[in-house]
Amino acid sequence: MLEKALRGSRGYGIWVAFLLFMVAVGFFFYLRQLDYGLGITGMSRDISWGLYIAQFTFLVGIAASAVMLVLPYYLHDFKAFGKITILGEFLAVSAVMMCVTFVFVDLGRPDRAVNLLLYPSPRSVLFWDVIVLNGYLLLNMVTGWTVLESDRKGVPPPAWVKPLILLSIPWAISIHTVTAFIYAGLPGRGFWLTAIMAPRFLASAFASGPALLILICLVLRRFGRFDAGDKAIQTLAKIVTYALATSIFFVLVELFTVFYSQIPGHMHHLTYLFAGLDGHNTIARWMTVAAIAALVSLALLIVPRLRQNETYLVLACSGVFVSLWIEKGLGLVITGFVPSPLEAIPDYTPTGPEVAITMGVWALGVLIITLFYKIFISVRKGK
């Protein structure tokens, strides 16, 4: 089945070549990073996690969103999603591969990554994250590939696939809960020390993931001659609407708890996030964009007439994706570090090499998705 990814239209070839080029550029800068050290990025003593971990955090949410297709179809027989659960599973594979790659490029000593396996540390949340992420990757690779192959052969999938797919449902919940726990268990970082960190991750995942899936389905309809069906797309859009509303509600709830209680230590982080502190307002300006995008997108999605209009749907889904990419990416990670434990307000600006490496990893993920979806479409067309 892999050979189906090797043949395609001219447009397909150009797109794949472009992605390979971006991956190569990212790899080149990664070699520079290996040589110079992580100092080539904008990270510092105070802000010790930056763009790479921000992407990892956001992408864990995208990865888990496959469950939003799998759960209705396999648990509740929602037939409209039958054609596209594979799309969700392949998106999950691509997203998890990006997550793992981002963590890898963020390591100071990647040559020692195997220490994670040699010295298991069950009290460390990162240990569990390695397990659940890789387990989820394996699950989705196996189920997605097997279901697609059965489809190609025109036979029903083997019986052992169903329990694995059902397993992927709680497993999807676990990957973000564990990732949220990386942040939510640290006593010294008040911004992250909130019980609703895991629920917030879930809500934004179920908004951003399906939003991306909708955009992908619309692209496939336009360029890949594959139609997921209006019912599937509209149901996904309704899921995005409810999840986005919940995600916004969670942010408002955080704002209430912090600003009504008036505890300075807690207020400082949220003030920095939305308004800036002492003139340091770069993150605040990004968050303003994120907030406006979220609210506008919610409006577009809530009104059925607008949601059913493809142009507005594209706008809304893009808005959701970008808004949550900001909020669950740099918004979440950087704000945890500001103010620092010594009450300083450090700045963080990603450097050129850092951005190049980040784009290289995204290109790798998009390349994986492209190849998978090409195979998917070829199998579909062969029927």
Added chain:
Amino acid sequence: MKLYNKKMVIAGLAVFLIAATFPLWYGRGKAVLPPDLKLDTPAIERLKEKRCVEPVAYMRTNHRSLLAAWRDDVVREGKRTYTATDGRIHPIALTGTCLGCHSNKKQFCDRCHDYSGAKPTCWSCHIIPEEVR
């Protein structure tokens, strides 16, 4: 089973065999001297009995696992002395004990390491006294 693309497969196999056996035929007939290890450092000259921590044969094969065990002993267990098989007690220290006698890293350690292609990473942290004087 039918062999498709016979010419390409056999050509490919031939290239592979040539490349894989490269170390065996490339240096044939050329004499490469074994590493010449110099043990004439001032510290070793001063020793009454010129013995290392353990016998030479053991050190040659096991110094790597000895050092690996030592580093966990010191850092993780806090145990800083080593009682050798002959009963002598040595402080555990790469720079202090090993390089204390073998102060000529370039004429000793590096000779075998370069010959065998070993690249120990210890020196990125552990100090080579002759290089920081």
Added chain:
Amino acid sequence: MAPTRREFLKMTGFSAAGLVLPFLPSLASAQAGTAGTVGSSPAVPGGLPALKAKRWAMTIEPRKCRPDCTDCIAACHLEHNVPDFKNPKDDIRWISLEKIGHVFPAEAHPRIPELIAELPLPILCNHCANPTCVRVCPTQATFKRADGIVMMDYHRCIGCRFCMAACPYGSRSMNYRDPRPFIGKINPAFPTRAKGVVEKCNFCEERLARGVLPACVIACKDKALGFGDLEDPRSGIRSILDKGLSLRRRPELGTLPQVYYIL
């Protein structure tokens, strides 16, 4: 019937695995240990016996510090080959000086006398009795010793910086670059670190093993830094702590820090 290409490849793969697998156990056991035995007699034969404690702790009396003094920092950073990158982004600090507004933000307020508000307070790793950094380390590269010292195993650290996120005190520094070129005067008796690992104060555990007190404690001409065994009722720091109220940084977090400030 002749095998298909797929079956042929599967056969080849399994045969290759079958050739390799019997050798794996011997590869694993090649990690032999030592021929002799290790112990903890004096690190230098004939040297001082190691200083031991049930619970090492430090007291700091910043009001004793003379103005503009940085002797503790200089001594520590010299002893341990701490680099100076001259660049706040990559800065590495084992011990540093900060004002009370930054060290005790919850207790500081506008009516504290200027004398105290401007006092430089030495801050360092608190060697907590319930350290968050140890809990989060995915390789146990940072671990707690029985005598209370929170150690760094630079051989094992993968540079993930989870410990830096976990530390509530900002005690840890990452080597974002190769530190060697930025070390002023290398102390050959102590290793440097390489790029890619996190480092911090180690309560001079290598000096304690030689029977000597930490470098900062010895370097302080004003005797502002005390060091000793909290569990020993006769230790110097117990008498310092008995004198009055001592503060620890962010005690409400439950980390049980073991650096006590007497202001």
